[in-house]
Amino acid sequence: KVDTTKEEAFKEDALPFEDNIAYLRRLLFERDVEPKLIEKILEKIRERGGNSMKKEEMLSLSSKIMTLLVGEPQPINLEVEKEQQKPHVVIFLGPTGVGKTTTLAKIAADFTFKNKKVGLITADTYRIAAVEQLKTYAEILNLQVTVVYSPGEIQEAVNKLSDKDLILIDTAGRSHKNKAHFDELKSLVSAVDADETFLVINSNTSRIALREIVEYYAFVKDYKLLFTKLDESPICGIILNARYMTGKPISYTTNGQSVPDDMSIANVKQIVADRSEERR
Numbered sequence: 001k002v003d004t005t006k007e008e009a010f011k012e013d014a015l016p017f018e019d020n021i022a023y024l025r026r027l028l029f030e031r032d033v034e035p036k037l038i039e040k041i042l043e044k045i046r047e048r049g050g051n052s053m054k055k056e057e058m059l060s061l062s063s064k065i066m067t068l069l070v071g072e073p074q075p076i077n078l079e080v081e082k083e084q085q086k087p088h089v090v091i092f093l094g095p096t097g098v099g100k101t102t103t104l105a106k107i108a109a110d111f112t113f114k115n116k117k118v119g120l121i122t123a124d125t126y127r128i129a130a131v132e133q134l135k136t137y138a139e140i141l142n143l144q145v146t147v148v149y150s151p152g153e154i155q156e157a158v159n160k161l162s163d164k165d166l167i168l169i170d171t172a173g174r175s176h177k178n179k180a181h182f183d184e185l186k187s188l189v190s191a192v193d194a195d196e197t198f199l200v201i202n203s204n205t206s207r208i209a210l211r212e213i214v215e216y217y218a219f220v221k222d223y224k225l226l227f228t229k230l231d232e233s234p235i236c237g238i239i240l241n242a243r244y245m246t247g248k249p250i251s252y253t254t255n256g257q258s259v260p261d262d263m264s265i266a267n268v269k270q271i272v273a274d275r276s277e278e279r280r
């Protein structure tokens with residue numbers, strides 16, 4: 001009996017170079033990778049591979065290129081501040097409802113379990129439930145929450161937590177389209193002058209919306225990308241796109257509502273692994 005799957009695979013493998021390129025283009029397109037980025041990836045493959053390159057080699061080369069593009073994840077590192085004997089201050093920014101508070105609680109739990117002293121500050125007084133939500137997590141972890149009502153109060157709040165290893169600051173998920181609200185957020189960010197900033201992005205954001213978010217938050221010089229709700233996203237193209245658009249490092253990803261479990265340092269292999277191909 002002839003093994004047709006192998007036979008077909010062989011046939012596909014023997015497709016001419018440009019047909020394989022077209023196949024890869026479609027694959028990346030299905031993952032919602034930016035068209036410009038797709039062409040860059042294909043250009044690199046053309047540069048490297050001669051016309052005899054097989055489909056499997058091409059897929060493996062594209063994975064290598066994407067791995068380089070995604071880069072190494074950079075989680076919170078407390079070592080620098082340890083030498084300086086001051087708390088490491090981290091602020092979380094991002095559109096409304098992306099999962100900032102939940103993620104902050106997950107990170108707080110992670111460091112508390114590692115025996116680090118964690119202090120929490122919330123400037124999210126705009127949404128009534130937000131403070132309560134953080135306080136609930138804080139109670140479970142036996143942590144203190146300071147609520148600040150204006151950018152002018154933030155430094156004092158940070159100073160009062162000087163005995164901590166890590167201070168996590170939650171911000172109001174204010175619409176970047178509301179200028180007054182967004183200006184207040186900018187003042188807060190400048191008043192905090194954090195050691196690290198995380199831009200929290202929902203993995204299900206469209207390419208157009210992502211571009212807009214990136215443009216609005218361009219006022220922050222250095223930040224890390226943090227992607228939430230991977231459990232609700234069938235594809236990881238957004239991570240490649242955000243890296244391509246911003247050049248900022250990736251950090252954590254979250255994949256569920258459960259605190260503290262559903263978060264990990266971004267797994268580059270999984271991000272690059274072609275889940276859309278698995279579905280074929």
Ligand code: GDP
Nearest residue numbers: 096097098099100101102173229254255256257
């Ligand atoms: P914030 O407004 O940015 O602070 O967002 P919240 O932390 O309040 O989260 C908004 C909603 O998203 C809540 O219902 C969370 O439980 C949910 N959420 C947060 N992270 C994740 C995640 O990784 N996966 C899923 N499915 N839901 C999440």
